[in-house]
Each structure stands twice: as structure tokens, then as C-alpha cells.
Amino acid sequence: MPGTYTPVGYLPVLIFLIIALGFGLGSLLFGYILRPRRPYDEKLSTYESGMVPEGEPRQKFSVQYYIIAILFVVFDVEAVFLYPWAVSFDKIGLYAFIEMILFIVVLVIGYIYAWRKDAFLWD
Template identity: 45%
Template sequence: MLENYLPIIVFIVLGLGFGAGPMLIGYLLSPSKPNKEKSSQFECGFPPFEDSRMYFNVRYYLVAILFILFDLEVAFVFPWAVVQSDLGWFGFIAMSIFLFLLVVGFIYEWKNGALEWE
């Protein structure tokens, strides 16, 4: 029974090795020369003026929900359309429930004003 899991364990060990190995080699072999200039802000050129845990508008989350609703929906609709004739009524009812839930999410987004651009 345990020999069935050996390939999975080998893949996990190899994946961890390929992922963590180069980082570990770079950490161990790289020179460490700390400097004040290296630790300074380099993205925008000036020190931050607010806390990083500031309030974000709920619109960011609504846009994320919109992405999930309308982008990932296609990932389920196309394969269903390919095998629709093989699924019969069960597949039709299951996809109808799925699309109904998507419409409910769309109405939620519409009511919260996520579709209105400023």
C-alpha cells in the first residue's frame, strides 16, 4: 500500500527541492553587504506617508467578484456545451442552477453599483 504513494512523495520532494533549492543556494552563497542606500525606498523615490493597513474601498472587492463571475463562468460553460448531449436532463438542470447563481451574483453587483464607472 505504501509503495503506491512513493511516486507522490518523490514528486513532492523534487518540487520542494526545485523551489527551495535555488533560494537556499542564493542565500548561502551571496555576499551580504548591508547598506543604507540598499534599504531605502526605490519604487517611488519618497518615504511612505501613510500606514500600509489603510482603508480600501469596497469597489476593489466587487471588481474581484465580477472577475470571478464572468471570467471563470466560461471555464464551466464551454466544457458543458461540448458534452451537453451526453449529460441529458441532469446536466441541463445542473447548469441551469449554476447560471441562476451567476445571475444572482450579477444582480448583487448591479445593485451595489459595481457596474457604474466614475
């Protein structure tokens, strides 16, 4: 009948959402009530280490730092793709094997390119 539809399928989702929200807010409240409150000058300073900050807070990093970070992420993520392939190696057949060989060849070409551009040198 029109107008009498109740989305019963969403009830578990609503219950889970209420429990998750209650757990999150309860944890924050519990921490707020039990935490120690003893502020002092060093603790309220910019850094909790107690050391006085030196220099400008916005210092410039070398572009090389970012290039090495990006290369690390790229090669690390690419290596993660090898694990599912290795697990299902006996079931995937020759086509997937050739695709993975091409994938590794592209990775090696990228590695050689980065090496020739001195992207791995840390100054």
C-alpha cells in the same frame, strides 16, 4: 508474519519527497551563493524604488473596491464552470442542459441584483 511488515509502497513517495526537498534547498543554497551582495541605503529602504514613502502605510480602501473584487472572482469562477460543460455538451443529455440553463439564470439574477445595487460603479 507480525512485526516484519515493511511499507514498500511508500518507498517511491519517500524518494520523491527527498528529491523535492533536495531540489528546494539546493535552489535556495545556489541562489544564496551566487547572488550579488552590494547593499546601499536606497536598496535597504522600505521600498526598493528609491522613492521616499509618503503618507501612512495603512491607508483605507473604499468598500466598493472589495465588492468589485469579490464580484469579479464570483463571476470569473462561475464562468470557469461553463468550460467542462461545453466540452462534454454532446454526452451529457437534456437533464444537464436544463441544469446549466438554471445555473446561468441564477448568474443573470445575481448580475442584475448587483447592477441595481450600483455595485459596478467605481467612484
